[in-house]
Amino acid sequence: MVKLTAKCILAGDATVGKSTLAQLFRSDGAHFQKNYAMTVGVDIIMKTVHIPETNDSVELLIYDSSGKEIFYEIMEKLWEQPSILCLVYDVSNEQSFNSCAKWLQRVRARTLCSQLPGVLVGNKTDLVGRRTVEQKQAQEWAAQNELEYFETSAKEMENFEVPFRTLAKSFHRLYQERVEAIQSFV
Amino acid sequence: MTKLSDVCLSSCGATVVLATSCDERYPPENILDGKSETFWTTTGIFPQEFIIGFSGPAKINKLTVQSYLVRNLKIEKSISKDPVNFEKCAEKELENSEGQLQTEEFMLPGCQATYLRFIIESSFDQFVSIHRVMADGNMDNISSTA
Numbered sequence: 001m002v003k004l005t006a007k008c009i010l011a012g013d014a015t016v017g018k019s020t021l022a023q024l025f026r027s028d029g030a031h032f033q034k035n036y037a038m039t040v041g042v043d044i045i046m047k048t049v050h051i052p053e054t055n056d057s058v059e060l061l062i063y064d065s066s067g068k069e070i071f072y073e074i075m076e077k078l079w080e081q082p083s084i085l086c087l088v089y090d091v092s093n094e095q096s097f098n099s100c101a102k103w104l105q106r107v108r109a110r111t112l113c114s115q116l117p118g119v120l121v122g123n124k125t126d127l128v129g130r131r132t133v134e135q136k137q138a139q140e141w142a143a144q145n146e147l148e149y150f151e152t153s154a155k156e157m158e159n160f161e162v163p164f165r166t167l168a169k170s171f172h173r174l175y176q177e178r179v180e181a182i183q184s185f186v
Numbered sequence: 187m188t189k190l191s192d193v194c195l196s197s198c199g200a201t202v203v204l205a206t207s208c209d210e211r212y213p214p215e216n217i218l219d220g221k222s223e224t225f226w227t228t229t230g231i232f233p234q235e236f237i238i239g240f241s242g243p244a245k246i247n248k249l250t251v252q253s254y255l256v257r258n259l260k261i262e263k264s265i266s267k268d269p270v271n272f273e274k275c276a277e278k279e280l281e282n283s284e285g286q287l288q289t290e291e292f293m294l295p296g297c298q299a300t301y302l303r304f305i306i307e308s309s310f311d312q313f314v315s316i317h318r319v320m321a322d323g324n325m326d327n328i329s330s331t332a
């Protein structure tokens with residue numbers, strides 16, 4: 001039985017729904033933030049995720065980060081040595097998708113680790129008529145950048161847990177692999 | 187005259203009094219069992235630390251740390267009865283050594299300690315391991331009852 005602790009950077013442009021997703025996940029779907037409240041710098045949200053078919057768990061420290069450039073200097077310091085990455089864009093906002101490359105590069109620059117498990121999340125799928133980023137396009141970009149891809153609607157409470165649970169599982173798998181690697185040469 | 191030996195062994199009364207990670211399959215006691223094959227793993231975010239307590243005041247000349255994927259390691263000592271009032275005594279940036287253990291020596295002439303604190307500030311990967319800490323020194327036998 002082991003409890004791992006992962007620093008999860010939640011990043012992406014402003015208003016794509018990062019805080020909404022994080023709060024929904026924290027509250028098991030009980031809390032949808034309807035009105036926009038800008039995140040100032042970084043909010044840290046804690047949630048423990050049990051890993052299925054094991055006695056293990058991963059405590060996620062979700063660094064819910066602002067999408068606003070003015071806070072970037074502070075955030076950069078808080079992002080040191082990340083464990084995992086959750087990158088979010090809004091499927092009705094093409095600019096927010098285009099920014100993902102920038103956010104990805106910024107987070108990866110904060111670690112020396114060869115592997116940083118990450119996911120790309122296309123949020124606000126409920127805005128069907130206003131969609132400007134196609135699933136295929138996002139999926140391809142995610143695959144090229146070694147990210148798993150998910151679509152969510154925080155508003156409709158669809159799929160909001162899956163990205164976080166997937167990250168916790170990836171982190172847990174990485175731990176198992178690393179420990180096995182050490183045992184193979186000692 | 188007392189002869190120098192490894193005082194960092196559970197068989198000599200040394201214990202790990204604190205560790206910030208614990209996987210019961212790789213517990214911190216593995217650091218003090220005198221074997222390089224057994225180890226303690228960290229289980230996530232950095233910094234991570236562990237504190238070794240001796241059965242009494244120890245004189246230490248040299249510390250050797252066997253680890254894997256540790257990048258920055260800081261060592262502090264305390265001469266208090268409890269693990270408080272630590273003072274920094276060494277710090278090093280280690281080399282990455284993929285596929286083999288890091289063996290790092292710290293010369294600490296005249297160092298006296300009842301506790302040693304090891305702080306792993308940063309790493310080369312998500313998880314690191316500590317296999318063994320050896321301390322060449324001897325115990326001041328003032329309060330020894332063993």
Ligand SMILES: Nc1nc2c(ncn2[C@@H]2O[C@H](COP(=O)(O)OP(=O)(O)OP(=O)(O)O)[C@@H](O)[C@H]2O)c(=O)[nH]1
Nearest residue numbers: 014015016017018019020034036039067124154155
């Ligand atoms: N229609 C719709 N609106 C959403 C969804 N998720 C979030 N929102 C709304 O989008 C707005 C912005 O959400 P936030 O979660 O605050 O955005 P953020 O990414 O945290 O923004 P910053 O903190 O400024 O970076 C809020 O009004 C939310 O109610 C969704 O899935 N669908």
Ligand SMILES: [Mg+2]
Nearest residue numbers: 018019038039
């Ligand atoms: Mg926010």
